[in-house]
Amino acid sequence: MHPALLLVAFALDGPAAPSRPLSEPEAAAAVRDAWDDLVAECRAGSLKERGAKAIQAGGETLPFLERTFGKKPKGGHALFISLHGGGGGPAAMNDGQWRNQIRLYEPQEGVVVAPRAPGNTWDLWHQAHIDPLLDRLILSYLVDGTVDPNRVYLLGYSAGGDGVFQLAPRTADRYAAASMMAGHPNETQPDGLRNLPFSIWMGGDDAAYDRNKIAGQWKEQLAALHEADPDGYEHKVVIYPNTGHWMNGRDRAALPWMARFDRDPWPKRIVWLQDDVTQPRFYWLEVPADQAVKGTRIVAAVDGQRIDLTVPADVVKEVTLYLSDALVNLDRPVVVAVNGAVVHEGVVPRTRAAVDASLASRPDPAAVASAALTLPASPPTEPEPAE
Structure with a gap:
């Protein structure tokens, strides 16, 4: 189970959830009810972590500073969520970068949180343990209603900007917008940003590791993606x-730009490219977790009651x-096609079991599903006729 969900898993234990079809109001x-049950079970532990300003997940600790x-x-x-810079070096250096980060940005409204990366390597925010730690940090602000789940934003400076480049495409579904300041993308690609407004802020003379040149390249990439898909890839690049x-604070303009956007947890088109995490x-x-493989790309598009999926069926066997x-409209039949072949046509019932499965997969009150459908990535082959 995803480490971020260990806090809430026991809230879904007990008798099997009823699977009878539900009406839309019942769903x-x-x-x-399911969210309230989860909150009742995990609120005390979650708020204890937040009060201690230290989130725990997967054997790692994420201290953080906060301003409201x-x-x-x-x-x-x-x-x-504001990620500090620094990277490979002594802990004292990264501690200084962390304490400075909480002072950099002052929105008109909101909670600013500066987490302290668990390690002191160059890839502070790239590593696999960061994702569940940030998930659990967000959850701690959701269980008591402190934060609107559709107004969570990600930003970071220097090595923190490297982290934003990495985290934003692979965890775009958590955030309403993201901003990268003075960082480097390394191997990551922008495909997953289709539904996440993304901004880049860079000094024109920031030539180390070709940061300035690569920012210009991403500007061209994002513009091309937006031109090909005008409803997606909202972006802003300022060099x-x-x-x-150091941009002398001019990158603070990123916060009012991000604050214009609310997350849509149910986008009609998804582009999902797996990165190294x-x-x-x-x-x-x-x-399935063992089919989440680096480099696989899934595209999903909804048109009325039809859902089309493009899936690399040689790697992903079910979705x-x-x-x-x-x-x-879950009261009407839903048609699902995978790689052009229809694999489902019919009503997908709303059930409490689907609600619980969705919430266990992602404890996010705005993204809870009321129906679930598991399908093969390849349609069954027709049997060869008998001779």
């Missing part, structure tokens, strides 16, 4: 001339669709 009530700005809106504060690695779930799609009335 909405089931989602609320403005009056809390009815739906909850915005949450800005300040005659400016080095893989994910079993992305938005409303899930694959689970977590469905909601926010995505399709």
Whole structure:
């Protein structure tokens, strides 16, 4: 099980959840009840971690600093997760970068959190343990209603910017927008940013590791992706001339730019490219963990009641669709085609079992499905006729 979910797994134990079909109002009530049950079970432990300013997951610890700005809106504060720079060097250097990071950004409204990376290597924010730690950090702000789940933002400077380049495409479904300051993408690609507004802030003279040149290349890549898919790949790239690695605070413009966006947890089109740290779930799609392989690319598109999936069937053998009335009308038949062949046609019932499975997969109150459908990635072959 994903380490971030260990806190909430026991909330879904007990008698088997009923699988009878639910109406849309019954399903909405089931989602609320399931979330309330989870909160009742895990709230005390989660708030204890937050009070200690140290999140635990997978044997790693994520200390963090926090500042709150403005009056809390009815739906909850915005949450800005701000990743520090530094990287390979002594702990004292990274501690200094961490303490500086919490002072860099002051939104008009929101909670700013600066986590301290568990290690002191160059790839502070690249490693696999970062994903569940940040998931659990976000959850700690959701269980008491402090934060709006659709207004969580990711940003980072220098090595923290490297982390944003890595984390944003592979965990885009957690965030409403992301901003990268003065970092380097390494091997990562922008495909997964289809539904995540993404901004780049760079000094024009920041030539170490060709950061400035690569920022210009990403500007071209993002523009090309947006031109080919005008409803996706919202982006902003600012390269300040005659400016080095430190941008003298001009990158603070990223926060009001990000705050314009709310997350859509049920996008009609998904582009999912697995990076070197893989994910079993992305938005409303899930694959078995052993089939989440680096380099595999799945595209999903919803048109009315039809869902088309393009799946590398040589690697991914099955796909689970977590469905909601926010995505399709679950009172009507749903058609699903995989690689052009229809593999399902019919009503997908709303059930409490689907609600619980979705919540166990991703403890996010805005992304809970009320129906689930697991399908083969390849349609069954027709038997050869007998001679």
